[in-house]
Amino acid sequence: MQSLYPPIVNGKAVYDLDSQKYIRVWQGPQHPGVTGNMSLELDICGDQVIKCNTHVGYLHRGFEKLMERRRYINCFPIVCRICVPEPDTNEYLFAAGMEELMGVQIPEKAMWLRALNLELSRLASFLMHLGGQSGAFGMGTVAQWTIAYRDYVLDLFEELTGARIYHMYMTPGGVRGDIPEGWIAHTHKVLDGASKLLDEIKHVMLNNAIFKQRAIGLGVITPEMVDHYGIVGPNARCAGLKRDVRKDNPYLIYDQLDFEVETETAGDAYSRTCIRWRETHQSIDLCRQILAKMPPSGAVHITLPNVLHLKIPAGQTYVRAESTRGEYGYFMVSDGSEFPRKVTVRGPSYSHAMALLEDLLVGVNIADVAGLMVSLHTYPPEIER
Amino acid sequence: MSDIEIKDNPDIKSELQTPPEPGYSEWRKDENTLYNDGLPEEEKDWFCDARPQKARKSVQVIENFLNWARSQSLWILAFGTGCGAIELRPLVTSRYDISRLGMQPRPTPRQANLIMIGGYVSIKTLKRIVRSYEQMQGPKFVVAVCSCAINGGMYWDSYNTVKRIDEYIPVDVYVTGCMPRPEAVLAGFNKLKELIKAGKAEGQNLYIERFDWYKENQKKVIKDWNMPDYNW
Amino acid sequence: METLYKELKQYFDVDEFSVQKASLAFLRVPKSQLVSLLTHMKDIRGYTHLVMVTCVDYLEQDSFLLTYLLHNYSTHCDLGIQVSISRQNPVMDGIHHLWEQGRVYQRELFEMFGIDFPGSPDVHEPMILEGWQGPPPMRRDFDTKAYSEATYSHRPRDHKEPEEYMKQQLYPED
Numbered sequence: 001m002q003s004l005y006p007p008i009v010n011g012k013a014v015y016d017l018d019s020q021k022y023i024r025v026w027q028g029p030q031h032p033g034v035t036g037n038m039s040l041e042l043d044i045c046g047d048q049v050i051k052c053n054t055h056v057g058y059l060h061r062g063f064e065k066l067m068e069r070r071r072y073i074n075c076f077p078i079v080c081r082i083c084v085p086e087p088d089t090n091e092y093l094f095a096a097g098m099e100e101l102m103g104v105q106i107p108e109k110a111m112w113l114r115a116l117n118l119e120l121s122r123l124a125s126f127l128m129h130l131g132g133q134s135g136a137f138g139m140g141t142v143a144q145w146t147i148a149y150r151d152y153v154l155d156l157f158e159e160l161t162g163a164r165i166y167h168m169y170m171t172p173g174g175v176r177g178d179i180p181e182g183w184i185a186h187t188h189k190v191l192d193g194a195s196k197l198l199d200e201i202k203h204v205m206l207n208n209a210i211f212k213q214r215a216i217g218l219g220v221i222t223p224e225m226v227d228h229y230g231i232v233g234p235n236a237r238c239a240g241l242k243r244d245v246r247k248d249n250p251y252l253i254y255d256q257l258d259f260e261v262e263t264e265t266a267g268d269a270y271s272r273t274c275i276r277w278r279e280t281h282q283s284i285d286l287c288r289q290i291l292a293k294m295p296p297s298g299a300v301h302i303t304l305p306n307v308l309h310l311k312i313p314a315g316q317t318y319v320r321a322e323s324t325r326g327e328y329g330y331f332m333v334s335d336g337s338e339f340p341r342k343v344t345v346r347g348p349s350y351s352h353a354m355a356l357l358e359d360l361l362v363g364v365n366i367a368d369v370a371g372l373m374v375s376l377h378t379y380p381p382e383i384e385r
Numbered sequence: 386m387s388d389i390e391i392k393d394n395p396d397i398k399s400e401l402q403t404p405p406e407p408g409y410s411e412w413r414k415d416e417n418t419l420y421n422d423g424l425p426e427e428e429k430d431w432f433c434d435a436r437p438q439k440a441r442k443s444v445q446v447i448e449n450f451l452n453w454a455r456s457q458s459l460w461i462l463a464f465g466t467g468c469g470a471i472e473l474r475p476l477v478t479s480r481y482d483i484s485r486l487g488m489q490p491r492p493t494p495r496q497a498n499l500i501m502i503g504g505y506v507s508i509k510t511l512k513r514i515v516r517s518y519e520q521m522q523g524p525k526f527v528v529a530v531c532s533c534a535i536n537g538g539m540y541w542d543s544y545n546t547v548k549r550i551d552e553y554i555p556v557d558v559y560v561t562g563c564m565p566r567p568e569a570v571l572a573g574f575n576k577l578k579e580l581i582k583a584g585k586a587e588g589q590n591l592y593i594e595r596f597d598w599y600k601e602n603q604k605k606v607i608k609d610w611n612m613p614d615y616n617w
Numbered sequence: 618m619e620t621l622y623k624e625l626k627q628y629f630d631v632d633e634f635s636v637q638k639a640s641l642a643f644l645r646v647p648k649s650q651l652v653s654l655l656t657h658m659k660d661i662r663g664y665t666h667l668v669m670v671t672c673v674d675y676l677e678q679d680s681f682l683l684t685y686l687l688h689n690y691s692t693h694c695d696l697g698i699q700v701s702i703s704r705q706n707p708v709m710d711g712i713h714h715l716w717e718q719g720r721v722y723q724r725e726l727f728e729m730f731g732i733d734f735p736g737s738p739d740v741h742e743p744m745i746l747e748g749w750q751g752p753p754p755m756r757r758d759f760d761t762k763a764y765s766e767a768t769y770s771h772r773p774r775d776h777k778e779p780e781e782y783m784k785q786q787l788y789p790e791d
Contacts, residue, residue: 029513030464031492037465037510057745058510059467062543065754065761069542078539084471100638128474147478154475165471165564227665230718248693249640317637318668318686318695331686333673344671351718359717384745509747536772542762544754545746548769606768609748 036380052361060384073307088121089323097332109298110174124153126280136370174301215270230351233326239267245322269375347382423610432613456581462497463490469503469530494520504531519616555588643697670722676757711737729755
């Protein structure tokens, strides 16, 4: 029997696209199964992928260049645009980097509010991901539920911060405002509903025979691959490694909260979905803990000098936080002027979508490409910024 | 005669493989055809080079009926071109439920007649937008959402985003905001429906009328123009 | 971190050690020793996670400062290894054999700063900017505002003072 795969010469597969055995197809940038706006150049043989090239850059705006031209406080509205489903991580990291370089400490209550905001945005992002994951395997029902329910979380944000998507809540030096009246009761109601919805999702999606058949064994990440490819977050935890920035390098008030790092051992798309399902539960639980333990009153921000002429002492730092996709980091260099010298954003999708996806996709059926891609939870704007 | 013999005998091979002359005739050069300058010579035959024509109007009564019918079935191209695409998801799912307006997302431009420009447009995306827009079946409409599509927004000094989308494709309705709420986008779609019913959403014809101007603008920013001048 | 620096000092020409916080430090290494230091850190010291590679353009000193940030998962510490290279001839050794995602960073650095990494796969292929003809855009001497004004046409601004205009709209009789 002839081998399916083309012969490999000097470490490279050799095949002739004109031989009509191999076809080159493009998936994206307008494929509905593509998360965000990127495209895959797939060479296929039959219905199996034999080579994949990721193409990014459709959303490049040159943030790092734009930040060099803006004052620190003017950078602040544009950083949250780097990641649309979960902008709060960007806001927090930029503010935290600034505060660390300035050497100021934010009030206790602001820390709790920041953590609450981060957890709520994690909940919203995970809900959207679960819907996308089931939609990529042809189950639109769960997508209808979760994205509609995500809207209630966005309503909470609107009540708290005034905006649905881009909150711009965690300003340097604290947060913009305190919790409005009646918001906590509203939040508890939404969290209860979310946890009920997750139980339904477990029945419909995680116990579904078709979903299991397609997702189990798809795109296995082994523990050896984790460091080699720079895999972080739930994608690393599904391979059995206990790595969570919230536990390892606790920021804000995460050391005062009670939670366990969720791990799985299989490393395939199904275990990644399970882990995200459990982390959504964990995030709901953390929100409740924060609401219970938060100090009832206190200052929510410190007074900074005139922020338009704020000069930050020279230095460099790296701050990180755990987003839904893993470690998110900001590397900030200041040269003592009013403008940042350089701000580099380290998005977790950077290694997931480029190096890892290209290798995981080899040998995958083309019907499962979208499912595998969504299960890595890549988000293109943080790759190209 | 088997293949092996052909390969062994160079004379027979060359005899069999005499390439046909491309033979571009003079009709390519008249005003109703396109040059397709960006394409390599061997690819020029793959693409149609006819210039697009304006849609013909029929009797006003029939046109009114057709406009009403067009306004009731707007199918959106599911092409998230920027941040604004994130509000398309609540719109198509159960809370804002765009299906009640006769709209739904479609995966391919051949089935869609409405493209939603969701915010900033980088050069690489602009190329795909132009291609997708030209591949859509007429009558087709454009809704530009978010302030970045209107005047560059907060990327006014970025080197990689275009500042006005209406120089590259014709826009029927703008929705301002960053981000506009789903209700605002819905209001924009309703406005588009009113325009269509009144017969004023003539973006497609405008594109053909000022085709050379639009192409000139597109080619000015898309430096590696390697696609046909009009993607039929 | 100080003990680590003292131990490294015995093998490599590292200097300009600075501690930013308890879990983060930076040090400088000459260009020729970078790859061996990274290999040493990865294989022996347990700094197995390459967080990122970035570059800062110091136009005044005519040099690029590359930062390789490594993370140790057992001690939860970060070490930023910095190397300064000439701006006139920006060539650097690749690290794609150590970490798979290194080649992606190198592609980006070549595109955004023009730093060449000979031997890195696909390094000269456009990654983010398609059909870009200007200089590498993240360099300090590239003026994005001037480029944007020269290339794109901006929507002309409505020359109404917002304050006056709103007054006219809201209180026309005043």
